Amino acid sequence: MTTRQPTGPRCGHDHPCLTRRAVLAVGGAAGVATLAACSGPETGETSEQGAEAIANVSDVPVGGALAATTAAGEAVLLTQPTEGEIHAFSTVCTHQGCTVEPGEGELSCPCHGSTFDLGSGAPLAGPAAAALPEVTVSVGEDGSITG
Numbered sequence: 001m002t003t004r005q006p007t008g009p010r011c012g013h014d015h016p017c018l019t020r021r022a023v024l025a026v027g028g029a030a031g032v033a034t035l036a037a038c039s040g041p042e043t044g045e046t047s048e049q050g051a052e053a054i055a056n057v058s059d060v061p062v063g064g065a066l067a068a069t070t071a072a073g074e075a076v077l078l079t080q081p082t083e084g085e086i087h088a089f090s091t092v093c094t095h096q097g098c099t100v101e102p103g104e105g106e107l108s109c110p111c112h113g114s115t116f117d118l119g120s121g122a123p124l125a126g127p128a129a130a131a132l133p134e135v136t137v138s139v140g141e142d143g144s145i146t147g
Helices: 020-038
Strands: 064-069 075-080 087-090 123-125 144-146
Antiparallel strands (some): 064 075, 075 087
8 A cells, every 4th residue: 555645744634734934935025026016117317416307397398287206206296387487286186185187277176176377386266275385396407307
């Protein structure tokens, strides 16, 4: 009669035990995957000062806006009301915290219809009573926007 040799640790039934080593290996792999997923995308673009650019002036439409993310991870709307005039505003609506988006010649909140001025962030229409907070950005001589 042939006896069956176990292929690994068994827990008393017909299924293998989960060893401490296996748990640590799976946990380590999950940790590495989490860290890789949390790293931001590489833009590869740096300004002449060496800081990573979040956009270029040429990316922002004159009389319009562009959604971007600062180096600190803050979502902003870059605006260019007139050629060469760059501003950055928070995307958080001052009415109830919805996400403000680029609109036609203005910034607009899709939740309750508030609109904001491209140059000052001041409310133009809708229930929002306060201006969007301005975020500090810098424009390099090469047109790179950092912040």
